[in-house]
Amino acid sequence: MKKIAVLGLGKVGSLAAELLHGSGFDVTGIDLATRGDLPFPVVALDLTDTSGVEAVFAKQDAVLSCLPFHLNISVAEIAHRAGIHYFDLTEDVPTTNRVIELSKTSKGLMAPQCGLAPGFIGIVGASLIAELDECRSCKMRVGALPQNPTGLMGYSFNWSPEGVVNEYLNDCEVIEDGARKLVSPMEWIEGIYIDGMRLEAFTTSGGLGTMCETYLGKVNNIDYKTMRYPGHAKLMNFFFHELLMRDRRKEAGEILINAKPPVEDDIVYVHASAEGTIDGKLRRREFVRAYRPVEVAGKQRTAISWTTAGSVVSIIEMVRDGALPATGFLKQEEIGLKAFLATSTGSLYAAN
Numbered sequence: 001m002k003k004i005a006v007l008g009l010g011k012v013g014s015l016a017a018e019l020l021h022g023s024g025f026d027v028t029g030i031d032l033a034t035r036g037d038l039p040f041p042v043v044a045l046d047l048t049d050t051s052g053v054e055a056v057f058a059k060q061d062a063v064l065s066c067l068p069f070h071l072n073i074s075v076a077e078i079a080h081r082a083g084i085h086y087f088d089l090t091e092d093v094p095t096t097n098r099v100i101e102l103s104k105t106s107k108g109l110m111a112p113q114c115g116l117a118p119g120f121i122g123i124v125g126a127s128l129i130a131e132l133d134e135c136r137s138c139k140m141r142v143g144a145l146p147q148n149p150t151g152l153m154g155y156s157f158n159w160s161p162e163g164v165v166n167e168y169l170n171d172c173e174v175i176e177d178g179a180r181k182l183v184s185p186m187e188w189i190e191g192i193y194i195d196g197m198r199l200e201a202f203t204t205s206g207g208l209g210t211m212c213e214t215y216l217g218k219v220n221n222i223d224y225k226t227m228r229y230p231g232h233a234k235l236m237n238f239f240f241h242e243l244l245m246r247d248r249r250k251e252a253g254e255i256l257i258n259a260k261p262p263v264e265d266d267i268v269y270v271h272a273s274a275e276g277t278i279d280g281k282l283r284r285r286e287f288v289r290a291y292r293p294v295e296v297a298g299k300q301r302t303a304i305s306w307t308t309a310g311s312v313v314s315i316i317e318m319v320r321d322g323a324l325p326a327t328g329f330l331k332q333e334e335i336g337l338k339a340f341l342a343t344s345t346g347s348l349y350a351a352n
Contacts, residue, residue: 001085001320002026004062007047007075011302012089012115013066014038016309018297019345020064023317030056047071050078057082062108062319064088064312068162073098076110083107085319085326087312089115091167091206103329109319111330114312116268116304117142117224118209120349122332123340124272125211125222128285132276135219140208141192141201141271143227144304146263147292154229156263158304161253167226168236169246170205173212174223180216186233186240188225194269194288201225201271202233210331227269267292268303294352306348314346 002025006017009031021027021040029035029042030053045052047067057063057078062085065075069092076099079086085108090096096112103110113119121140129135146156157164171182189202207224215222239245245252268291275284291303296310315335318324323339340346 001061001316001326003028003060004064004316005030005056005060006064006066007031008066008068009035009038009042010066011305012309013064015296015301015305016064016066016313019309019313020316022297023313023344025316025320028056028060047074050074053078054082057084060084062087062316064316065090068160069095069166070162072112076102076112079108080106080110085109086111087114087316088112089119089308089312091115091118091163093170093173093206096206096209100329106327106329109324109326109328109330111315111319113206113209113332114315115308116144116311117207117226119315119332120307120311121207121224121270121272122209122211123335123337124270124287125274126333126335127337128272128274128287129215129219129276131278131285132274132283133278133280135274135276137221137276138215138219138274139222139272140224141227141269142207142224143199143201143269145227145229145267145269147265147267148263149229151260152231153235153260154232156260156266157257158262158266158302161257162250164256165249165253167204167206169240169249172203172205172224173208174203175212175216175219175221176223178217178220180212186237188223189233190225191230192227192271194271194290197269198230199227199269200230200233201227209333211333214331214333227271262302264300264302265293266303268307289349291349291352294348296348310345310348314340314343317343317345 007030027040065088069090080102204226270289272287
């Protein structure tokens with residue numbers, strides 16, 4: 001795997017493309033307009049031009065989609081027909097289910113959910129489960145937040161508002177008391193402290209990826225929650241359910257990002273824990289981190305940008321180097337944390 005196309009050159013997409021370029025890949029950027037500020041060629045392309053996309057993919061070994069989730073199924077299907085590797089960052093469950101179907105007949109590797117959550121958090125969670133002889137529960141929490149919150153919401157949309165709305169409104173898969181089930185989003189609210197900072201966590205969709213399928217019958221309780229500053233869930237429940245904005249998702253996203261635009265000084269909290277037994281004695285294993293903006297590829301990058309882009313690039317490096325399969329479907333929990341952190345890009349997580 002040498003040639004890779006990166007679709008969508010926003011903050012995450014452009015950084016992922018730059019990291020891939022720096023790791024020795026022959027990168028082609030694809031966006032609505034050409035750009036001259038990147039160290040690789042950029043093709044201006046309308047993704048509704050299927051023949052144009054097919055022509056670009058025919059010259060590639062792999063494609064990374066950093067597009068909004070609703071565009072990924074089409075991209076995955078074209079990549080499947082071209083017989084090349086496919087990677088994306090989606091949290092959308094229907095999109096992943098379609099990619100799983102495609103992977104059954106794919107010539108290349110089909111690897112969705114390679115971002116932060118799902119993605120890195122699943123790699124961490126699986127590593128904690130593996131440290132125990134028997135695991136009774138695994139809890140994974142991620143929060144991408146402003147370092148200096150303002151207002152009652154205490155939030156800024158450094159991530160796609162469309163993706164956030166999707167996570168807040170779609171049902172959430174969990175394993176509870178040994179049963180795989182769906183629960184409502186923005187529920188099961190709990191308090192969490194990280195380095196003295198009080199946060200709240202609540203259920204959101206998609207963060208577990210395929211972990212419920214993998215660990216059913218092996219771990220009795222698994223769930224994923226998003227972390228926010230206290231009071232956020234109550235306000236979002238009011239906005240979506242009492243004001244009925246759940247029926248107007250596109251407009252809801254526009255309202256929210258207009259009210260809380262992105263900031264540069266953000267922070268990504270990661271809190272994962274697993275409980276179980278080692279040599280018959282009850283133990284708890286934890287992975288708790290606070291990631292802040294750092295300089296990457298010669299520029300200052302937000303925490304959400306480098307943690308998301310860094311995750312997928314590390315996985316692509318592992319596939320190139322033969323550390324992961326080259327065909328079929330890739331589950332994030334199949335990726336070893338130690339090997340992930342040993343990649344040139346994965347070392348960002350260890351260093352910061």
